[in-house]
Amino acid sequence: MTDYFYLIPVAIGLGVIGLGAFMWSLRTGQYEDLDGAAERILVDDDRPIQDPKPQPKADLRPHRAVHR
Amino acid sequence: MSCCAPGAEFAVQAADPEIARETAREEVRLASHAVGDGVRQTDLSVPGVHCGACIRSVETALAALPGVVQARVNLSTRRVTIRWRDDAPPAPFVAALNAIGYDAHLFEVGREDKDDAQTELVRALAVAGFGASNIMLLSVSVWSGAEPATRDLFHWISALIALPTVAYAGRVFFRSAWRALRHGRTNMDVPISIGVLLAVGLSLYETIHGGAHAYFDASVTLLFFLLIGRTLDHIMRERARTAVKGLARLAARGALVVRDDGRRDYLPIDEIAPGMRILLAAGERVPVDARVVSGQSELDCALVTGESLPQPALPGTELQAGTLNLTGALTIEATAAAKESFLAEMMRMMEAAEGGRSAYRRIADRAAQLYAPVVHLTALVTCIGWVVASGDWHRALTIAIAVLIITCPCALGLAVPMVQVVAARRLFEAGVMVRDGSALERLATIDTVVFDKTGTLTLGQPRLVNRDEVPQPALAIAAALAAHSRHPYSRALTAAGSDGAADVAFKTVTEHPGLGLEARSDEAVYRLGRAGWALGEAATADGGGTVLARDGNLLARFCFDDRLRPGAETTVAALKAQGLAVEILSGDRDAAVRALAARLGVAFRADVRPGDKAARIAALKQEGRKPLMVGDGLNDAPALATAHASMAPASAADVGRNAADLVFLRDNLEAVPRALTVAREAGRLVRQNLGIAVIYNLIAVPVAILGFVTPLVAAIAMSGSSVLVVGNALRLRSRNPAAGAGVDSERHTAAARPLEAAE
Numbered sequence: 001m002t003d004y005f006y007l008i009p010v011a012i013g014l015g016v017i018g019l020g021a022f023m024w025s026l027r028t029g030q031y032e033d034l035d036g037a038a039e040r041i042l043v044d045d046d047r048p049i050q051d052p053k054p055q056p057k058a059d060l061r062p063h064r065a066v067h068r
Numbered sequence: 069m070s071c072c073a074p075g076a077e078f079a080v081q082a083a084d085p086e087i088a089r090e091t092a093r094e095e096v097r098l099a100s101h102a103v104g105d106g107v108r109q110t111d112l113s114v115p116g117v118h119c120g121a122c123i124r125s126v127e128t129a130l131a132a133l134p135g136v137v138q139a140r141v142n143l144s145t146r147r148v149t150i151r152w153r154d155d156a157p158p159a160p161f162v163a164a165l166n167a168i169g170y171d172a173h174l175f176e177v178g179r180e181d182k183d184d185a186q187t188e189l190v191r192a193l194a195v196a197g198f199g200a201s202n203i204m205l206l207s208v209s210v211w212s213g214a215e216p217a218t219r220d221l222f223h224w225i226s227a228l229i230a231l232p233t234v235a236y237a238g239r240v241f242f243r244s245a246w247r248a249l250r251h252g253r254t255n256m257d258v259p260i261s262i263g264v265l266l267a268v269g270l271s272l273y274e275t276i277h278g279g280a281h282a283y284f285d286a287s288v289t290l291l292f293f294l295l296i297g298r299t300l301d302h303i304m305r306e307r308a309r310t311a312v313k314g315l316a317r318l319a320a321r322g323a324l325v326v327r328d329d330g331r332r333d334y335l336p337i338d339e340i341a342p343g344m345r346i347l348l349a350a351g352e353r354v355p356v357d358a359r360v361v362s363g364q365s366e367l368d369c370a371l372v373t374g375e376s377l378p379q380p381a382l383p384g385t386e387l388q389a390g391t392l393n394l395t396g397a398l399t400i401e402a403t404a405a406a407k408e409s410f411l412a413e414m415m416r417m418m419e420a421a422e423g424g425r426s427a428y429r430r431i432a433d434r435a436a437q438l439y440a441p442v443v444h445l446t447a448l449v450t451c452i453g454w455v456v457a458s459g460d461w462h463r464a465l466t467i468a469i470a471v472l473i474i475t476c477p478c479a480l481g482l483a484v485p486m487v488q489v490v491a492a493r494r495l496f497e498a499g500v501m502v503r504d505g506s507a508l509e510r511l512a513t514i515d516t517v518v519f520d521k522t523g524t525l526t527l528g529q530p531r532l533v534n535r536d537e538v539p540q541p542a543l544a545i546a547a548a549l550a551a552h553s554r555h556p557y558s559r560a561l562t563a564a565g566s567d568g569a570a571d572v573a574f575k576t577v578t579e580h581p582g583l584g585l586e587a588r589s590d591e592a593v594y595r596l597g598r599a600g601w602a603l604g605e606a607a608t609a610d611g612g613g614t615v616l617a618r619d620g621n622l623l624a625r626f627c628f629d630d631r632l633r634p635g636a637e638t639t640v641a642a643l644k645a646q647g648l649a650v651e652i653l654s655g656d657r658d659a660a661v662r663a664l665a666a667r668l669g670v671a672f673r674a675d676v677r678p679g680d681k682a683a684r685i686a687a688l689k690q691e692g693r694k695p696l697m698v699g700d701g702l703n704d705a706p707a708l709a710t711a712h713a714s715m716a717p718a719s720a721a722d723v724g725r726n727a728a729d730l731v732f733l734r735d736n737l738e739a740v741p742r743a744l745t746v747a748r749e750a751g752r753l754v755r756q757n758l759g760i761a762v763i764y765n766l767i768a769v770p771v772a773i774l775g776f777v778t779p780l781v782a783a784i785a786m787s788g789s790s791v792l793v794v795g796n797a798l799r800l801r802s803r804n805p806a807a808g809a810g811v812d813s814e815r816h817t818a819a820a821r822p823l824e825a826a827e
Contacts, residue, residue: 036143039120
């Protein structure tokens with residue numbers, strides 16, 4: 001019985017972490033372009049851009065042009 | 069029209085490149101929106117991107133333009149987002165993409181376009197999935213025989229997970245149910261919400277009192293299953309809507325207005341007032357109703373009135389908004405504001421018509437209307453029965469709630485959307501976009517098909533019909549000359565003669581709007597155009613028509629005819645074979661319509677005005693018929709909105725596209741019978757699914773009424789019926805694996821051979 005006291009929180013905690021990770025990836029627009037993501041891994045000098053998904057409310061500091 | 073690649077509106081030629089460039093630039097600015105810090109964002113639809121290399125070349129080409137901060141391709145939506153600095157006029161994005169071989173046109177992203185509903189559904193789905201899996205895990209332990217202490221602990225943990233999950237993931241259903249109830253109606257979400265809430269309430273009570281049965285798993289799993297159906301439905305609809313929205317916009321966004329002091333301002337269409345003078349380049353559409361002040365040109369009215377022949381424009385000619393200016397630059401004076409223009413009139417007629425269609429009740433809602441009272445009454449009767457029989461209130465309530473849970477709004481809730489998702493998906497692959505959820509249901513019941521002529525049965529593009537009679541060298545010369553013009557006849561000539569090389573070198577080529585083309589070579593003057601102009605005096609005896617002349621001597625005479633849309637004949641034949649009444653309603657001249665109607669063997673009405681088209685459809689409905697309207701023009705829009713169901717080709721006017729239930733992206737008209745077939749199959753499967761749900765209930769309800777339902781039985785019954793319903797829906801897919809390639813590859817090839825003969 002006492003095993004439950006850490007086993008159950010651990011089990012649920014892992015689930016919550018997974019849920020959180022999904023929510024985060026959803027919010028940061030990682031599902032916006034699944035086809036594109038599949039192709040972009042083949043692009044040699046593809047570097048991350050600061051603001052991958054234009055959000056109307058996002059912080060809009062001047063960007064550096066990252067794709068030459 | 070559909071032959072000019074999307075974005076051709078920008079590729080304006082010769083006479084007025086400067087005006088055209090300025091218009092294009094201002095249009096880009098107008099369609100963009102500020103994202104702050106002096107940066108603006110423009111979205112372009114680029115249907116041609118399809119691989120990693122495309123991403124590279126498009127992004128590189130755009131990033132090289134001055135002022136561009138960032139260019140990012142979205143391959144899934146075939147769109148590119150460009151951010152550019154507002155301190156200078158926007159770079160010619162579209163021209164840059166055209167130069168590297170991609171069609172592009174502006175895509176307006178309204179602020180409301182960010183799809184909050186979809187995000188909410190996916191989040192709710194994720195939460196419900198998390199809750200369902202964890203609770204189910206605990207429930208399995210309880211079912212396999214946990215001691216009371218463990219069971220109570222697990223029930224408490226389940227409650228802890230279930231309450232927030234239901235509160236979060238269930239909002240979608242609760243809100244919709246509440247809205248329906250407040251308006252005194254009922255829909256599928258009402259029994260779902262009542263079932264879930266009662267089950268959670270009862271389980272909480274049981275948990276607090278250390279009872280043996282809790283239904284947390286059933287209620288959360290129910291939400292999870294239903295959310296899957298709902299999310300898929302939404303995503304599918306959204307994809308179709310985006311695909312339609314991504315088509316080139318055919319109405320003008322604004323116009324270049326010349327002020328009295330000679331200043332030129334690009335004004336959005338709403339700010340154009342009567343009396344303003346507008347510069348209209350060749351290849352642009354008339355923004356508001358107007359009169360020609362100066363200039364000469366020809367007009368393509370196909371999209372506005374259905375008239376298939378180009379009309380001359382001279383000073384004094386009245387223009388209707390939406391008409392395409394073909395050959396020469398015009399100065400026009402607005403005679404009406406945008407809200408009083410022809411287009412606005414069409415919109416008003418459509419709004420009047422749309423009231424009729426919203427009265428249609430979807431089959432799911434009709435089922436819910438029958439289902440909800442029956443189920444709730446059964447539960448009530450069960451409760452009363454048990455109170456009378458046993459006098460045990462707690463037991464009676466428990467069993468009544470078990471009845472509510474087991475009657476399984478799950479199968480019913482999934483029965484209709486799953487079939488529609490599969491059907492919409494199948495049509496999507498065939499290039500038919502289903503814009504409205506009830507469209508397939510309505511389409512399945514039609515008994516009359518009404519076609520527009522120009523642009524629907526035909527492509528609205530002329531074709532050279534006497535090619536074999538024209539001497540080959542003359543055809544080659546004509547084709548070489550015609551390449552300098554965007555007049556529809558010139559395009560037809562270019563296409564017909566593109567395989568032969570002309571052996572003359574032209575020094576200059578000039579276009580005389582309304583007359584034709586004139587070219588000078590070292591030895592001679594060639595004229596291609598109206599017989600009277602090209603042949604000089606000799607023409608009057610010789611009849612009219614389009615000719616090629618060398619120094620006033622006839623070389624060849626050309627005859628043109630509107631091209632039939634591919635598949636038009638087989639489509640009409642197939643529809644007639646199915647026993648549907650087919651007729652043509654056209655705004656074109658009687659002679660043109662008569663010839664086509666005779667060829668297809670259907671009834672027709674010609675010279676029909678827009679209002680009369682809608683009136684004819686309304687009359688058909690009065691007779692108790694259910695007409696399907698297929699049309700593309702502005703003048704068809706009211707009829708599209710009036711009809712029981714409606715379809716439009718991708719080349720349709722914006723208003724027409726928005727009024728239609730289904731939009732087909734490929735040229736082939738066979739999309740119409742195919743959509744009909746899928747709609748009918750879907751209708752049959754929906755009825756089967758509802759039948760399955762009823763049979764299931766006939767078995768499960770007596771068991772529940774007698775009080776034999778435990779949470780384990782409920783969980784198995786619910787999953788079993790849902791799987792059955794979903795599996796049945798998937799049969800629609802397997803029955804005929806959607807033929808052909810994806811939408812975009814088809815558009816690719818269609819763009820590559822736009823003028824190839826139809827038959």
